[in-house]
Amino acid sequence: MELLLPNSANSCPLTTLGFLERAASAYTDCPSIVYNNTRYTWSETHRRCLRLASSLSSVGIERGHVVSVVAPNVPPMYELQFGVPMSGAILNNINTRLDAHTLSVLLQHSESKLVFVDHLSSSLVLEALSLFPLDINTPQLVLIDDADDDAAASTAPTSPPTVDFIDTYEGFVEEGDPKFKWVRPKSEWDPMVLNYTSGTTSAPKGVVVSHRGIYMMTVNSLIDWAVPHQPVLLWTLPIFHANGWSYPWGMAAVGGTNICLRKFDASTIYNLIKKHGVSHMCGAPVVLNMISSSPNFEPVKNPVQIRTAGAPPPAPVLARTESLGFVVSHGYGLTETAGIVVSCAWKPEWNELPDSERARLKARQGVKTIGLTDVDVVDRETGESVKRDGLTQGEVVLRGATVMMGYFKDPEESSRCINGDEDGLFYTGDVGVVHPDGYLEIKDRSKDVIISGGENISSSEVESVLYSHPLVNEVAVVARPDQFWGETPCAFVSLKNEFTQKPTEEEIIEFCRARLPRYMAPRTVIFSEQLPKTSTGKVQKFLLRKIAKSMIS
Amino acid sequence: MELLLPNSANSCPLTTLGFLERAASAYTDCPSIVYNNTRYTWSETHRRCLRLASSLSSVGIERGHVVSVVAPNVPPMYELQFGVPMSGAILNNINTRLDAHTLSVLLQHSESKLVFVDHLSSSLVLEALSLFPLDINTPQLVLIDDADDDAAASTAPTSPPTVDFIDTYEGFVEEGDPKFKWVRPKSEWDPMVLNYTSGTTSAPKGVVVSHRGIYMMTVNSLIDWAVPHQPVLLWTLPIFHANGWSYPWGMAAVGGTNICLRKFDASTIYNLIKKHGVSHMCGAPVVLNMISSSPNFEPVKNPVQIRTAGAPPPAPVLARTESLGFVVSHGYGLTETAGIVVSCAWKPEWNELPDSERARLKARQGVKTIGLTDVDVVDRETGESVKRDGLTQGEVVLRGATVMMGYFKDPEESSRCINGDEDGLFYTGDVGVVHPDGYLEIKDRSKDVIISGGENISSSEVESVLYSHPLVNEVAVVARPDQFWGETPCAFVSLKNEFTQKPTEEEIIEFCRARLPRYMAPRTVIFSEQLPKTSTGKVQKFLLRKIAKSMIS
Structure with a gap:
């Protein structure tokens, strides 16, 4: 067939901004x-x-x-x-x-x-x-x-x-x-x-997303979460986190009610759910912790859909949250993909399984959403897809319409993660496996990132502040699991030998707090004579993570 | 800001074909x-x-x-x-x-x-x-x-x-x-x-839609109808009608169950709804007539969403259908837009109104869906938007990502309806008004089209067959309202004077049936000495439509 070219009537740019005009006609006097x-x-x-x-x-x-x-x-x-x-x-x-x-x-x-x-x-x-x-x-x-x-x-x-x-x-x-x-x-x-996504001491990484990217994320987010018309959304996800995963525009598309709030705790959430008939909310797992750790609340009357990403909800949190009438869905995305691009599509037969098994399945990030073209886990050396055995780790790579245009004023960093010359994929830096049923599971977010209460913390940024301390010889910052926050930064520090006066854990933390946003400062400091290294001199962070994990909190 | 160009990771072509691969992972053993x-x-x-x-x-x-x-x-x-x-x-x-x-x-x-x-x-x-x-x-x-x-x-x-x-x-x-x-x-x-969309005697009009157009229609159709995950769709809309408005691909996106059927009547529909727990169905208003005109059926147990387009459902049909447990939504589109692009977004406060008022509101085609960039009704002479008074008629014009690439091998007809040089809009040929609340109402589908049981019939195609009859002098074919089919073709025929032997109505109908698909042949033939004309000699079809409408059926 002869090719027909895009024409004036169908090549108008995709943008979510027109949703507002439509909402004014379709949902005029609705809240x-x-x-x-x-x-x-x-x-x-x-x-x-x-x-x-x-x-x-x-x-x-x-x-x-x-x-x-x-x-x-x-x-x-x-x-x-x-x-x-x-x-x-x-x-x-x-x-x-x-x-x-x-x-x-x-x-x-x-x-x-x-x-x-x-x-x-x-x-x-x-x-x-x-x-x-x-x-x-x-x-x-x-x-x-x-x-x-x-x-x-x-x-x-x-x-x-x-x-x-x-x-x-x-x-x-x-x-x-x-x-x-x-x-x-x-x-x-x-x-x-x-x-x-970062910018304290390392180079600022400014993710640029196009009108097309936001449009595709918005429709994708609505379909993947099966958002009905006129939902009531409680804004427990900060809009400054990847534009609240595009739901601000999504709510205009379906005429939803946005329940705004300045800050919140469990009782605020319960009160607002009751008062406004909230049907939907999003948030980092810390929001689920909040909901599920309050002993005083009765199950909500009508099921509330809650969508979480950033880290899988732990099994007991999941079980308790669901017993309170919340329906949890779990997904995966990055600021660089403008929101959730992989989600744990739930199979009806899984509802029959015991809690622990259901939690294990729901903790997996899942399969590509319809807005994503490709997702794969590849061997970092060979670039080949890893075995679908749930064991072999590799880097998560993506391709799809919501992937960013690049980092602002940083073509080098942009082309480091999007290698147009080779396979053209976006390299996330995250490590995952693929299960035999095709579901992806993240085993390790990008080595450099600690996720605490939904905030991404660059460990290298924290490290570079610590290196500016006059007594510090060598540092490595890793994630330490935390019941409430998911993870907190844990610093391993070796001190310079020439000084006899050793700083305390509190002094190191204070030093960081004075130079970093508060949530980025380490919560734990472990002094060590020497950090474990590979034969080529690389700090073995996986060993440090094991130590951090084993510590009683 | 410097412009960033599309890159290898985000410029992959949109296509719905990948939905199937995803469905195999996400809905593996589901029907x-x-x-x-x-x-x-x-x-x-x-x-x-x-x-x-x-x-x-x-x-x-x-x-x-x-x-x-x-x-x-x-x-x-x-x-x-x-x-x-x-x-x-x-x-x-x-x-x-x-x-x-x-x-x-x-x-x-x-x-x-x-x-x-x-x-x-x-x-x-x-x-x-x-x-x-x-x-x-x-x-x-x-x-x-x-x-x-x-x-x-x-x-x-x-x-x-x-x-x-x-x-x-x-x-x-x-x-x-x-x-x-x-x-x-x-x-x-x-x-x-x-x-x-046509092709018997007039030039075939082959609407070409791109992968992008189908993708956008598919996501639009899911969001606009608020289709949940894993619906059960009864295929009462022929897939050969604009690809079943893109729901074949939509069902793969949400893991629905497709209940296929070869042909159907009211009792087939009720049996399949009961047997398979049908939640969704689409169809021309004739499907609603079928459902609502059967006196023997009890209301369905769970609400069935039914989406209709092509012509507004008449008030009594709507009332009866809804009383049987169906939830009717009404939209508007053309083969040239790949499906529904305008729909009657329903306001909660309208539920309180009496049946007749609700039917009047629902009969309106509505507002643009999120997949459409612009819809307007313009004066054919001046190209200006008509007054939003619900009275002033004009031509419906559209712009949006689902508009066709053009008619296959017919650049002339393509540029006749998409005038890239002027306002760049797609001219539908349909006549409508805009109500003060911004809702569009079609007053007359394209002058040339009669919609019978969901099939578009080109009146000029029927006319050109009639003109081939040796005794026919002049003809005009218009739509005649019909309780069941919505409309049927009605032919006004003036005969040549030189012949004394007049054909009967049946003979004229038989003549057409031998030369046209059965559904296109006139159901009614009215002989007339002369057809009413304007001073410039144009047949006044609006007068003929009045006559056709006034006839007792």
Whole structure:
């Protein structure tokens, strides 16, 4: 057959931004966002996001600029996932738990033109900007004042932002034009979001995902989780984690209600489930721990779907969570894949198995989702697929429409993990096996990464801080299993011999806390005369992990 | 931000064909197809489709060849939706209700290399091939013998296909290699399916849809209908109608069970729902009529989702269908958009309204689905959007990823409806209005089309047959409303004056039946001395439609 070329009617770029316009027609007066005493409808959210995009345009934001956000899951955070890219800008969500130094590095690296700052992060951001070199322009700031957060309002009254902030968020929204013509991408490959996965002491790794990538992740996330129309989603997953795995856009697609929250514990979760009839929530396994470790709660009335990723839920946590009326689904993805690309598709016959067996099966990451083209586990030396025996380890490699465009301003690192010349696959750095039934199981996330409470911690970043300590000779940081957090960083330290005064464990930890975001600092320090090494001088981290694991916590 | 280019890991072509491989892993031993005494699992369906593709390759089918299928919704029909494109070929499903002449025209126009023929259509296809000019090669034939269809087997015993058929379907599958490496598209814009929308007397219009278009329609159809995992779908929608709106691929994505059937009436439907726990079905409104007009049936135990398109379900049909436990959703699409692109998103508050009001709202086609970029109703003269008043009519125009690549071998007709130079939209030919709430309502499908029992009938095709009658002077064919079929063709005929012997209504109908597929022949013929015309001589079809409508049926 003669080839027909793409035409004007079918080659319009894929983008999730149009979902909002549709939601305003299809779910007009239905609730879009609920937060304390704040309630918006889809029609209102549509108008507010257009206003937001309009105001961004008014203050000089143009196609291709980067706009950053430092905020928890409050309503503005949701709106910004639409409003920023609707102005043509690239959205850069920043983890609120970073320290001023890291924040400064990322804001400089991203060349942010404007930052939306939650009021509780304002002093942090101002400090970060003070660390900018004199010859680099600092971004404009908009203050997210949270009038609806009673607790925060009383503890941290913010003075009018006359000096540092160009406007408050609400003022900014109000000044915008709800009839603004939002800026459509010229190509579906245009960048839409930028998400940093590291950046304290090592080179910042800014993952760039296109409109097409986000679109594909959004539809994939809806289908894979079988999300019905008008679900009620409790935002226990930080949106700054890979854009809440694309569910902000997914909720607009299905007209869901977003239950926003600033921070939470088990009783907040139970209360909100009860109050709003929550049907869905996502989160790191630490959220499951939270739910399942509270002895005081009765099972929820209607089943709540909970989707977790990052690390498999431990068997007792899984059993307890499910006994409380939650339906757990487990998946795997990276910031570099924009969300979950492999998930543990559940077979009905498995429901008949005993708890422990069900937990073992559910702990596996699973099979490719429909948005992924290929997933495989390959031998690092030969590049061949490993045996499907559940034993032979190899590196997890992927190919699919949601894979990032690359790391921002880092072609070298980009081509290190996406080797276009050879097999063209994305190398995740994670180690896994394939079971005889084709299900993938991760045995070791990327050697360098410790996952604590859903946050990825680069062990090399922690190590490089420790090396700056004057008494430290050699260090290795590994993950130590933790009942609650999943893992915490554990540092093995050998000291320089010439000094007689030895630092204490607490002193080392304090040293790190002063130089790293708090969650990245080691929780445990083990002094050792010498670190175990291979014949070629490489530290044998697997031995250290065994030691860390064996310690009574 | 610097632009990053698509890379080897994320620019792999979108295609639904990989869903099958995934289904074999994720839904291994779960049922894929059920038909009389036949049952397949997803693992078996995966292997059978690979074998099919392998055998096609063995008999010389290559990338870009067209392979046709003339079959009802039996298991091979399902398998062929994967097997044919997995061989690299373009899949051309042909309506089983066509006559030999039309079939011959389509097989020649499509340049089919091979045709899969259901045993009940074998004499028809052989007749069609006998109509080929001597200098045109006829395609190879594979016979779909249906050993599992008791009724058919007894009425139409087929002799071994030694002469005309190269193989039986089962033989063909068995000879194939289940380890065949299926042929992936080189580009997601490569053609995947070819579906004819007309072709008897007027030029064949062969709609070409790409792998990308089918992928987008498939995910769109799943999300818009909120299809859960492992639904049970009763195949009351012919797969040869725009590939069953892409649900063959959708069922593989969610691991559904496909309940196949050769033909059906209300009692078949009820029995299969009961027997297999059917949860989902699609069909033209005639299927709703069937369900709702049977007085003997009790409401179904569990709600059955039923999706309809083509024409809005009439209020009493809707009310009765819903009272029987069916949940009706209504959408709009064309073969040219590969399925439903606009649907009547239902608002919870509408559930409180009286039946008649709910029916009025549900009769509207609705809002764009998430797979569509734009839908609008524009004034044909000015190209401007019409007022959103529910009254001002205009032409429905669309833009979105599922729009066809064009009509096969007909660049003129393609560019007539997709005017890339001007606004770049696809012009549907359908006439609609937009209500103040943004919901679209079709007032008139393309002037030229009559929809009878879910089949599109081109009135100009019927007219041109009537014009070949020696006694006919002038004709106009319009739709006449029909309780059961929705519409039937009604011919207004003026006769030549010089003849005194007038034909009867029956003679005219017989004349058409001899020259057209049976369903296309007029059901009513009205003789008229002169047809009403405008001052410029155009037949005023709207007046004829009024007359047709007013006739007691």
